[in-house]
Amino acid sequence: MMNDEEVILVNFWSSPFGCRVKIAMEEKGIPYKYIEEDLFNKSSFLSAINPVHKKVPVLVHNHKPICESLNILEYVDEIWSDRSPRFLASDPHQRAQARFWANFIDRELYEASQKIYIGKGEEQVVGKNEVLRILKLVEGELGDKPFFGGDNLGLVDITLVPFYSRFYTWETFGKFSIEEECPGLMAWAKRCMQKESVAKSLPDPLKIYNFILELNKYYYKK
Amino acid sequence: MADVVKLYGVAGSPFVCRVKIALNLKEIKHEFVVEDLSNKSADLIKYNPVHKKVPVLVHNGNPISESLVIIEYIDEAWKGVPILPQNAYEKAKARFWAKFIDDKCQPALFKAIASHGQEEAVAEVHEQLQFLENELEGKKFFGGDNINLVDISATFIAYWVGAAEEALGIKILIKDKFPKLIEWSDNYVNCQVVKDGLPPRETPVAFFKKRFGKA
Numbered sequence: 001m002m003n004d005e006e007v008i009l010v011n012f013w014s015s016p017f018g019c020r021v022k023i024a025m026e027e028k029g030i031p032y033k034y035i036e037e038d039l040f041n042k043s044s045f046l047s048a049i050n051p052v053h054k055k056v057p058v059l060v061h062n063h064k065p066i067c068e069s070l071n072i073l074e075y076v077d078e079i080w081s082d083r084s085p086r087f088l089a090s091d092p093h094q095r096a097q098a099r100f101w102a103n104f105i106d107r108e109l110y111e112a113s114q115k116i117y118i119g120k121g122e123e124q125v126v127g128k129n130e131v132l133r134i135l136k137l138v139e140g141e142l143g144d145k146p147f148f149g150g151d152n153l154g155l156v157d158i159t160l161v162p163f164y165s166r167f168y169t170w171e172t173f174g175k176f177s178i179e180e181e182c183p184g185l186m187a188w189a190k191r192c193m194q195k196e197s198v199a200k201s202l203p204d205p206l207k208i209y210n211f212i213l214e215l216n217k218y219y220y221k222k
Numbered sequence: 223m224a225d226v227v228k229l230y231g232v233a234g235s236p237f238v239c240r241v242k243i244a245l246n247l248k249e250i251k252h253e254f255v256v257e258d259l260s261n262k263s264a265d266l267i268k269y270n271p272v273h274k275k276v277p278v279l280v281h282n283g284n285p286i287s288e289s290l291v292i293i294e295y296i297d298e299a300w301k302g303v304p305i306l307p308q309n310a311y312e313k314a315k316a317r318f319w320a321k322f323i324d325d326k327c328q329p330a331l332f333k334a335i336a337s338h339g340q341e342e343a344v345a346e347v348h349e350q351l352q353f354l355e356n357e358l359e360g361k362k363f364f365g366g367d368n369i370n371l372v373d374i375s376a377t378f379i380a381y382w383v384g385a386a387e388e389a390l391g392i393k394i395l396i397k398d399k400f401p402k403l404i405e406w407s408d409n410y411v412n413c414q415v416v417k418d419g420l421p422p423r424e425t426p427v428a429f430f431k432k433r434f435g436k437a
Contacts, residue, residue, distance in 0.1 A: 052353055066314045078310045092298040096286045
């Protein structure tokens with residue numbers, strides 16, 4: 001079966017969701033074509049491959065589009081199951097635990113973090129507290145393990161680590177230190193950054209910060 | 223060693239029902255532990271410390287939370303009738319629609335119900351439901367000839383929406399606009415495994431009357 005005939009990733013450089021897919025592809029060593037989508041001027045191609053949400057990332061594998069980043073991660077893990085690492089264990093209970101935490105992060109972290117840099121006053125404090133609540137819970141789940149996936153990056157690691165690029169933005173807007181509040185998680189993030197797949201895929205934190213400043217000025221009109 | 227399976231939940235929750243239907247599909251014997259959500263048990267808090275919500279499935283002492291995660295677990299831990307497609311791409315599509323129902327349809331439906339069928343809220347819901355209507359083209363169920371993850375995820379649409387319409391005298395699932403969804407709802411709630419998992423009709427009707435009914 002020719003699994004790797006044509007693989008395209010449609011993404012926007014700052015998206016933490018797209019970043020997950022980049023890491024996954026690098027981890028498995030799968031070659032792909034990268035298409036940068038302009039989210040402020042969406043293409044008809046994006047509407048064709050993701051008609052419901054018109055969002056990135058979308059993975060197009062042999063002309064078949066797969067949308068939603070966690071879906072894409074599971075799809076990549078299954079299609080290229082012959083390539084290590086496996087992002088999910090084979091035990092159903094461990095798989096369920098990983099999915100629970102990945103969904104938890106996916107559902108709550110991005111929205112909470114937006115309150116820090118788009119919101120004002122009280123809303124910023126609420127956002128900061130919500131982000132810290134999520135990070136501390138996740139840090140507790142990590143415990144003593146080097147990665148959520150054990151010795152290798154797993155589904156939860158790949159879901160969470162793209163947000164590391166945004167720590168500087170959150171800390172600067174919210175006036176707090178993630179290192180102080182969640183030292184275990186920071187240590188984990190630094191371990192992740194030692195992996196080439198992560199270091200290559202994460203956007204530069206300063207670039208993200210400046211981008212958000214621009215967005216606030218022109219898009220959110222803050 | 224025999225499997226010990228417990229489902230913590232409340233009879234009227236559509237999320238709990240999803241899990242019941244999945245358990246029924248696989249013919250898994252289980253104990254249903256009724257929770258009082260105004261006075262949550264120590265067990266529930268122990269098994270779901272992050273959200274403290276139902277449903278929680280406990281299999282041989284191991285807890286799993288979040289209805290869609292639980293359903294995938296059930297499909298992987300037990301053989302029998304498959305709930306997710308076998309093919310990786312079809313599986314990805316099923317998960318996409320289940321998430322769409324959870325993230326977009328259900329909140330929009332709740333808003334439309336809570337607002338007593340306010341025009342803008344209903345228009346928003348119709349926009350989301352149209353995608354599902356289109357997805358049913360040429361199919362009896364979202365899973366094709368048999369129900370799958372997507373059908374189970376949409377249990378709220380099949381059963382609770384009608385109950386809300388009756389309770390509040392509103393109309394959301396309009397026959398002209400959503401003939402396939404309405405036909406699907408009838409077919410779905412008449413499946414034995416689904417029937418066995420649903421609460422009596424009075425339960426959601428009474429819930430909506432109490433929660434949103436005009437004084």
